[in-house]
Amino acid sequence: MARSKYGKRPDHRNKKMFIAVSLTPIMLLFITFTLLPIVMACVLAFSSYDGLRGVLNFNGFDNIRGLLNDELFRMAIWNTFRFVLLAVPLNIAITLLLAMAINKVRNAKLKHLLRTIFFVPVIAPLVGSVLVWQTFFNYDHGLFNMLLEFVGLQPVHWLTETKPAMISVILMVLWADIGYNIVLFMSGLDSIPDMFYEAAKLDGAGRFRRFRHITLPLLSRTTLFVAVMTVLSYFQAFTQFKVLTGGGPSNSTRVLSLQIYDTAFKYFDLGVASTMAMVLFAIMLSITWFQLKIGKSQWEY
Amino acid sequence: MKKTVSALTALVLFAGVAAGCGNNATNQSSTSSANGNEEQVTLKYWMYQTDPFINANKKLIADYEKAHPNVKIDIESFPWDDYVQKIQAAYIGNEAPDIAQVFGSWVPALSKAGLLAEVPNKDKYDAELYPAALGAYELNGKLYGVPGEFNLENGGILVNTKLYKEASDPTTWDQLMATAKKLTVYENDAPKIFGFDFYGDSVTFLFLSLILQQGGKYWTDDNMVDFNTPEAAKALQTVVDIKTKEKIADLSRTTYSYEDTFKGDTAMTFVGPWVNALGKDYQTTDFKYIKMPSFTGTSDAFAAESGWGEIVSESSEHKDVALDFLQFITNEENSRYWNATSSTIPAYKAVAEDPEYLSQNPALKPSLEDLKNGTWIGPIENRDFFFKQIYDNYEKAVKVGAPVDLVLKDAQQAINDMLTKERSK
Numbered sequence: 001m002a003r004s005k006y007g008k009r010p011d012h013r014n015k016k017m018f019i020a021v022s023l024t025p026i027m028l029l030f031i032t033f034t035l036l037p038i039v040m041a042c043v044l045a046f047s048s049y050d051g052l053r054g055v056l057n058f059n060g061f062d063n064i065r066g067l068l069n070d071e072l073f074r075m076a077i078w079n080t081f082r083f084v085l086l087a088v089p090l091n092i093a094i095t096l097l098l099a100m101a102i103n104k105v106r107n108a109k110l111k112h113l114l115r116t117i118f119f120v121p122v123i124a125p126l127v128g129s130v131l132v133w134q135t136f137f138n139y140d141h142g143l144f145n146m147l148l149e150f151v152g153l154q155p156v157h158w159l160t161e162t163k164p165a166m167i168s169v170i171l172m173v174l175w176a177d178i179g180y181n182i183v184l185f186m187s188g189l190d191s192i193p194d195m196f197y198e199a200a201k202l203d204g205a206g207r208f209r210r211f212r213h214i215t216l217p218l219l220s221r222t223t224l225f226v227a228v229m230t231v232l233s234y235f236q237a238f239t240q241f242k243v244l245t246g247g248g249p250s251n252s253t254r255v256l257s258l259q260i261y262d263t264a265f266k267y268f269d270l271g272v273a274s275t276m277a278m279v280l281f282a283i284m285l286s287i288t289w290f291q292l293k294i295g296k297s298q299w300e301y
Numbered sequence: 302m303k304k305t306v307s308a309l310t311a312l313v314l315f316a317g318v319a320a321g322c323g324n325n326a327t328n329q330s331s332t333s334s335a336n337g338n339e340e341q342v343t344l345k346y347w348m349y350q351t352d353p354f355i356n357a358n359k360k361l362i363a364d365y366e367k368a369h370p371n372v373k374i375d376i377e378s379f380p381w382d383d384y385v386q387k388i389q390a391a392y393i394g395n396e397a398p399d400i401a402q403v404f405g406s407w408v409p410a411l412s413k414a415g416l417l418a419e420v421p422n423k424d425k426y427d428a429e430l431y432p433a434a435l436g437a438y439e440l441n442g443k444l445y446g447v448p449g450e451f452n453l454e455n456g457g458i459l460v461n462t463k464l465y466k467e468a469s470d471p472t473t474w475d476q477l478m479a480t481a482k483k484l485t486v487y488e489n490d491a492p493k494i495f496g497f498d499f500y501g502d503s504v505t506f507l508f509l510s511l512i513l514q515q516g517g518k519y520w521t522d523d524n525m526v527d528f529n530t531p532e533a534a535k536a537l538q539t540v541v542d543i544k545t546k547e548k549i550a551d552l553s554r555t556t557y558s559y560e561d562t563f564k565g566d567t568a569m570t571f572v573g574p575w576v577n578a579l580g581k582d583y584q585t586t587d588f589k590y591i592k593m594p595s596f597t598g599t600s601d602a603f604a605a606e607s608g609w610g611e612i613v614s615e616s617s618e619h620k621d622v623a624l625d626f627l628q629f630i631t632n633e634e635n636s637r638y639w640n641a642t643s644s645t646i647p648a649y650k651a652v653a654e655d656p657e658y659l660s661q662n663p664a665l666k667p668s669l670e671d672l673k674n675g676t677w678i679g680p681i682e683n684r685d686f687f688f689k690q691i692y693d694n695y696e697k698a699v700k701v702g703a704p705v706d707l708v709l710k711d712a713q714q715a716i717n718d719m720l721t722k723e724r725s726k
Contacts, residue, residue, distance in 0.1 A: 050414075052411065053415075054393070162700070249696070249700070262685075268410070
C-alpha cells in the first residue's frame with residue numbers, strides 16, 4: 001500500500017478533509033451566531049455599553065447591584081418561576097395522560113389522526129395562535145366568557161386582571177405545546193416491552209399498579225428529557241407573553257425574557273439586558289443540572 | 302420547544318449583529334454620470350411604513366428627482382415596531398441611511414452621539430415652526446433635523462355620535478365629567494359602555510397637561526423630573542379618580558380606547574387628532590372630534606413630543622445633497638402637501654394658521670387652534686421608559702389604591718435614575 005510522505009494513507013487524509021469541509025460551514029454559523037454572542041453577552045454583562053457612540057465601559061458588578069434593587073426585575077423572576085412551576089407539571093401530566101390514552105387506541109389510522117390533531121398547534125405560527133387566543137379571552141365578545149355566561153357564571157377579565165392573566169397565558173401555552181410532548185411520550189411508551197405488562201397482569205396487578213410500577217419507572221428517561229426540555233423552553237417563553245399580555249396587567253405577567261427584550265430593545269440598555277440574560281442562563285443551567293442529577297437512571301432493558 | 306439556551310443571549314446582541322448585516326448601498330451610491338460632468342447620486346431614504354406617509358413622500362421625492370435629474374432617492378419603509386430598532390442598529394453599524402424620516406423622540410439619542418448632520422438656517426426654522434415641534438431636533442443651540450409634524454396627542458376628544466345622542470359638547474371640566482357619567486352604561490356594577498376613556502400614552506399626556514394647566518411644571522432647573530408638587534398630585538389624582546371615583550371607565554380592556562369609540566363601546570376618548578383619519582377603517586361616520594375642555598378654565602396648556610421629521614446622517618457620503626433634499630421636503634409648501642396627504646398636524650405656524658388649510662380640514666379645527674398652547678415635553682431621554690414609569694404607577698394607584706404621592710415619588714425616582722444614567726453616557 002502506497003503511503004504519503006507524511007506517513008498516512010491518502011484515504012485517511014481524504015476522510016479528514018471531507019470532515020473538515022463538511023463541518024466548517026456549520027461551525028462558522030455556530031461560532032458567529034451562538035458562541036460569539038454568548039461571549040459578547042458575558043462581556044456586556046459587566047459593562048455599560050453605548051452602542052451609538054461605540055463606547056464600552058467595564059463597570060464590574062454595577063449592573064448586578066442595580067438589578068438587586070430593581071423591583072421590576074425581581075417581579076420578573078418571580079413571575080417566571082410562577083409560570084414554570086405551574087405550567088411544566090401541568091404540561092407533563094396532561095401530555096402523559098393523553099399519550100397513554102392515544103396509545104391505547106387500536107385502530108392505527110385513528111391513532112395517527114389523534115397524534116396529528118394534537119401536533120397541529122405546534123406547527124402553527126405562534127403569533128397567529130396567540131392572536132386567536134386573544135380574541136377568545138376578550139371580555140365582551142370572547143369565546144370563554146360566552147361559555148361562562150351560557151352556564152350561568154360571571155364573565156372573567158382574563159387578560160386585564162392580575163390573577164386570571166397568568167392562568168390565561170398558561171392555558172394558551174399548554175394548548176400550543178402539548179403536541180410535542182405527546183409525541184415524545186408516545187414513542188417512550190412504545191419502547192416499553194409488552195412482556196412486563198403481561199407478567200404484571202398474570203401477577204394480578206391492576207391498572208394503577210402497572211402504571212405506578214412499570215410505566216412510570218420505564219418511562220423515566222423520556223420523562224427526564226421532556227421535563228428538561230420543557231423547563232428550558234418555558235423559562236425562555238416570550239412570544240406568548242409579548243403578544244397576549246405585553247407583561248401586564250400591572251406587570252403580573254412580565255417574565256424575564258420579556259424584561260430582557262424591553263431593556264435591550266426599548267430602553268437600549270444592552271449591558272443590563274446582558275446581565276439579566278446571564279442570570280436567566282445561570283438559573284436554567286442550575287435547574288437542568290439538578291434535574292439531570294436527580295433523574296439519573298442506571299437500568300436498561 | 303425548539304429554542305436553545307443561547308437564544309436569549311444571542312437576542313441581546315442582535316442589534317449589533319443585525320447592524321453588520323445591513324445594506325451597504327450607501328457606500329456604493331456614487332457613480333460617474335454618462336456625460337461625466339454631473340455626479341450621479343443615489344440617496345437611501347428610510348421612513349415609517351404607512352400608506353399616507355408613503356404616498357406623500359413618493360410624490361415629493363419624484364418632484365425633487367425631476368428638478369435634480371442626477372439624484373435618485375431609494376425609499377425603504379419599516380413597520381413601527383421594527384423601525385426604531387432598525388434605525389439604531391443602522392447608526393451603530395455605520396450603515397445609516399443618508400436621510401430618514403423619524404419620530405422626534407428618537408432624535409436626541411442620535412444627535413447627542415454626534416451622528417446627525419447639522420441643518421443650516423436654524424433661525425428661519427425657529428421663526429416659522431412651533432417650538433413644541435422643534436424641541437427634540439435641537440441640541441446645544443444647533444438644529445439636527447426638521448419636523449414635518451406637530452405630534453399632537455392632546456386638545457381633543459373623539460366622540461361616538463350615536464352614543465352621544467342629544468348630549469351637548471362639554472365646555473368645562475365639570476361638564477365633561479357630568480356628560481361622561483350620563484353616557485356611562487353599567488352592568489353588574491361595572492361600566493359596560495364607558496363614558497370617557499383614555500389608554501396607554503394618553504395617560505401621560507393627560508397627566509402632564511393637567512399639571513401645566515394649573516400653572517405647574519414638572520422639570521427642575523437642572524432638567525430633572527419633579528413630581529413632588531401639589532399640581533402633580535392633583536393632576537394624577539384627577540386622572541386616577543376618573544377610573545376609581547367617577548367610574549366612567551375602568552382598566553378592564555386591552556383594546557385602544559379610540560377603537561372602542563368607533564365600535565360603540567366607549568362614548569368619548571381623549572386622543573390626538575390623527576384619529577380622524579381612522580374612521581374609515583372601522584367603516585363608520587358616526588363620530589366627531591371636539592375640543593377638550595380646560596381643566597382649570599383658564600389654560601389649555603399641554604406637553605407634546607416632537608413628531609415625524611427628516612434627519613441626515615453625518616456620515617453620509619452625499620451630506621450636502623441630502624441636506625438639500627431635507628430643506629426641499631420640509632419647505633413650507635411641501636410640508637403643507639405632506640400634512641394634507643398624511644393627515645398630520647402642521648409643524649409650520651403659517652400652514653396651521655392658514656384659513657384655507659382650516660377650511661380644507663374642518664375636523665382639525667379644535668387641534669389647529671390649540672397648537673399655540675403646546676410646549677415640548679422636555680429632555681425625557683428614553684421615551685418608552687418615561688411613559689412606562691408614569692403608566693405603571695398610575696395603574697398601581699387605580700388597581701391597588703396606592704396613594705398618589707407615593708406612586709409619584711416612585712415614578713420620579715425611577716425616571717431621574719434613568720435620566721442620570723443616560724446623561725452620564
